[in-house]
Every structure is written in C-alpha cells, then in structure tokens.
Amino acid sequence: MSSTLPPTATILVSCPDRRGLVATLSGFIHANNGNIIHADHHTDRVQGVFLTRLEWSMDGFELERKAIEYEFSKLASELEASWQLHFSDSIPRLAIWVSKQEHCLLDLLWRHQSGELRATIPLIISNHRKLEPIAKQFEIDFHYIPIDKTNRGDRERQQLELLHKYDIDLVVLAKYMQILSPAFLAKFSRVINIHHSFLPAFPGAHPYRRAYQRGVKIVGATAHYVTEELDGGPIIDQEVIRVSHRDSEIDLIRKGKDVERIVLSKAVWLHLQNRVLEYNNRTVVFD
Incomplete structure (x- = not known):
C-alpha cells in the first residue's frame, strides 16, 4: 500500500538555536503548499544547537526538487544551518x-x-x-x-x-x-x-x-x-x-x-x- 503513496521529502537541519526556528522552517514548507506529515525537534541547550527533521508530502508541493535545494539554501544561509535533503523515492x-x-x-x-x-x-x-x-x-x-x-x-x-x-x-x-x-x-x-x-x-x-x-x-x-x-x-x-x-x-x-x-x-x-x-x-x- 505504501508504494501507492506520493513521494515525500525529508530535510534534516542543525543550526545555532534562536527563537522562532520551528515556525521559520515549517513556514518554508507551508508557503510552498507543503503538508508536513512528520516533524521532530531537539535543542541541545548546553551547546546551543537546534536540530530538526521535517518530512512532507510532495503531492501538490509547488517547488521542483532542484528548486527546493536552491530556495532552502538561501534560508539555511540566514540560519547558519547545516542541512540535508532526501526524497523517499530515491533508493540508496x-x-x-x-x-x-x-x-x-x-x-x-x-x-x-x-x-x-x-x-x-x-x-x-x-x-x-x-x-x-x-x-x-x-x-x-x-x-x-x-x-x-x-x-x-x-x-x-x-x-x-x-x-x-x-x-x-x-x-x-x-x-x-x-x-x-x-x-x-x-x-x-x-x-x-x-x-x-x-x-x-x-x-x-x-x-x-x-x-x-x-x-x-x-x-x-x-x-x-x-x-x-x-x-x-x-x-x-x-x-x-x-x-x-x-x-x-x-x-x-x-x-x-x-x-x-x-x-x-x-x-x-x-x-x-x-x-x-x-x-x-x-x-x-x-x-
């Protein structure tokens, strides 16, 4: 049954902690008509690092895959973030x-x-x-x-x-x-x-x-x-x-x-x- 589902995108992000990061990152997905299906976050308060995993459906998402990388890289630069982008239909x-x-x-x-x-x-x-x-x-x-x-x-x-x-x-x-x-x-x-x-x-x-x-x-x-x-x-x-x-x-x-x-x-x-x-x-x- 899972093979009939539309592919998903997953982004992993780590960056210096600051206020509003969850809203900023989920807002990027929402602004491009994305539906988040899994979200998880962690803050290392000792080292001041915020880490998150966001997965959303590609069904109806308004950015092409290469455009996601380009657009998100600009946001990542503002956040001083390290990040990875993966797609569920890309088989390692x-x-x-x-x-x-x-x-x-x-x-x-x-x-x-x-x-x-x-x-x-x-x-x-x-x-x-x-x-x-x-x-x-x-x-x-x-x-x-x-x-x-x-x-x-x-x-x-x-x-x-x-x-x-x-x-x-x-x-x-x-x-x-x-x-x-x-x-x-x-x-x-x-x-x-x-x-x-x-x-x-x-x-x-x-x-x-x-x-x-x-x-x-x-x-x-x-x-x-x-x-x-x-x-x-x-x-x-x-x-x-x-x-x-x-x-x-x-x-x-x-x-x-x-x-x-x-x-x-x-x-x-x-x-x-x-x-x-x-x-x-x-x-x-x-x-």
Whole structure:
C-alpha cells in the first residue's frame, strides 16, 4: 500500500538555536503548499544547537526538487544551518564489507529480502573468500580483496574504484575486521560499523575476552559512523544483554552476536530512513 503513496521529502537541519526556528522552517514548507506529515525537534541547550527533521508530502508541493535545494539554501544561509535533503523515492545503494563472520551479513540480507531495509545491495567486499557462497546465494556481486599493512594503499584504491563503479551511497562494515585509513575516509566517509562492545567500554580487539576477565554483568554492541578515531565515531544505536557468573567467554560471544545483529540492522534502518543527524561527534536519532 505504501508504494501507492506520493513521494515525500525529508530535510534534516542543525543550526545555532534562536527563537522562532520551528515556525521559520515549517513556514518554508507551508508557503510552498507543503503538508508536513512528520516533524521532530531537539535543542541541545548546553551547546546551543537546534536540530530538526521535517518530512512532507510532495503531492501538490509547488517547488521542483532542484528548486527546493536552491530556495532552502538561501534560508539555511540566514540560519547558519547545516542541512540535508532526501526524497523517499530515491533508493540508496549499499555495499556490505565482511571478513569471516556471517551473522550480521545474513541478518542484513534477510531483512533486505523481506523489504525491511529500503535499499539496493549490489556489492559485497571481503578480505576473505569464506562468505562468497552467501553472496552467490543472494545473487550479489562479491569481490575478494585481501589486505594487509604492505598493500593497504593499493587495496583501498581498488575498494574506492568499486564503490564508484557501483555508485555506492553507504558502506556497512558487517564484522569487517580491518581499520579504514584516514586517506580512505577522506574520499568516502559515509560508513557504519558494528562494534562488539558497549562503547566506550572495551574498545579495540578482543572485547569479550576482556569483558569476561573483568566479570561484567552486561555485554552489548554499538553501531557508529566511522571516523579517523578508532571506535570513536558518532554513535547511532546501542543495546545490551545481561550475563552472569555462569556464562563462559563463549556464552558472552554467543549472546553478543545476537545483540550485534539487532543493533547493526537498526542503525542501518535509521540511516536509510534519514533519522540520524550528526553534530559535534554526537547524533540525534529521530526514532
């Protein structure tokens, strides 16, 4: 039924807080005969930042799409605003990167197959061949690109060429056990990672082992945007599950994988729905 509905436009805005911002931004839509169907706002009073997500129907809206960008850019300049404009009938293209673990990859592909993730997934990249049969099963192109310290520059150039060739909008690291270099991120920055820890606890490698040794009572997972700072990018979603003294390290890993699947898929869904707004290495999630 949703496919018969007219497309919508969504605008995400962050700017210095001032009086009348909600009226000003919604007034722009109203003045062009737009009908707002979703609106959400947040003010960070400590940092003095206003953030909003406005979604409206394009049915009867008086501005063409390119004209929306032009006209709103003038208003954004007056507000000193950072902003993004998205349309519901523009389908993002995802590349999933993996190493040897399949649980997050399969979860994303199943959710995509069921229609839960509104995107196209034309490409899987891996530094191992182990998961190639899954790509074949789902009829997705698979590219094996082994990478180490000696060839990282050449391999990342190869990866970037593939992202350009497949016109990729978002890379999802579904247990891809390699660090992306600052040079790579300078050329392609829209990347989501799943970390098997409730960050900032136990960043880096072997978090379950360290959690087990510490005797924690919860384990979790964190999905975040990737930045140059290792495991330090803006957090999109997190979740935890309780563990006890009876759980072994293997039990922690098993329970943790369940959480990883849920957290990564939700973060990707939120991103695809244009519900995440970044500012100052933080996020506001309009869920």
